[in-house]
Amino acid sequence: MRWLKSIAREIYGLFVDDGSFAGAIVAWLVIFVTLQREAEGARWAGPALFAGLGAILIESVLRFARQRTK
């Protein structure tokens, strides 16, 4: 049974390492689903989705770097 728990922990760890980072990604996806419904088929949708995710990655990494140096 212990290895089953370890497997469950490993699988959770596959997706979530930093809770706020994972939360921000999910939140952006939820926001974007709503925005996308308003402007379906827009050419900017793909790049905009990527831009938001890229911004989340940048913010998370820089925040971690700042916290490390405080």
Added chain:
Amino acid sequence: MVLGLGHLEATRMGTTLVAAFLASLVECVEALTVILAVGSVRGWRSALAGGAAALLVLAGTIAALGPLLTRIPLHGLTRIPLPMVQLVVGAMILLFGMRWLRKAILRAAGLIALHDEEASFVRTAEAIREAGASAAHHPKGAHGLDKFAFSAGFNITMLEGTEVVFIVIAFGAGGAGLLLPASLGAVAALLVVAALGFALHRPLARVPENTLKFLVGAVLSAFGTFWVGEGMGIAWQGRDLAILWLAAAYMGIALCLVPLCRAHPVTMEE
């Protein structure tokens, strides 16, 4: 038109195979590092037997549950609409890939410890030697196997193997006929790492894990973004080829962030 569709299908299958191969490669390298460490200290027979037993258990589970997966109506034929599958699977792959990419950036910038195979091998071997002082007095199993080495080989293969199975299922659920290329990618990764382990017969320090994670993180993030977008109904320019620019863009961001993070301490002190 038929040729175009065939080309698109081939691109999708090819990218799925490569992505599943790269993602599985990382997991296989991690498992093999531990098996090599255990084997070199406690004996190859028991460590390899543990790994083989776990592979058999995994294969049995897949053989039992695999046919069920192919019967699940993933393409909106009945209950689950394809966009929903793409959205959920894409989000999972996105979380998975972004997590790896973030960690790879932080490691490359020196903000967290580099998970180096050589160090991992030495640490595991030392832990096993220490444990061996007490385990040496324990009787061996019925087949003369070292219980510690067998258990360590079994556990690590089971853990990493389950992750590989999960990766294959996630990639395979992305579209019709993708389970086969995803499975082939994972099997190829297993064979490559097994051959590497056999050839090197010592730590896999020559495989730069962080470089691999950089690449895999960018590719998985690109796949995740693409599938999430497809699930939302986004019309990607260039269709599946958008995965290429997405991967390049993620890699570009990551490569720019590494020197920025390295420079951060100076900026903060100023």
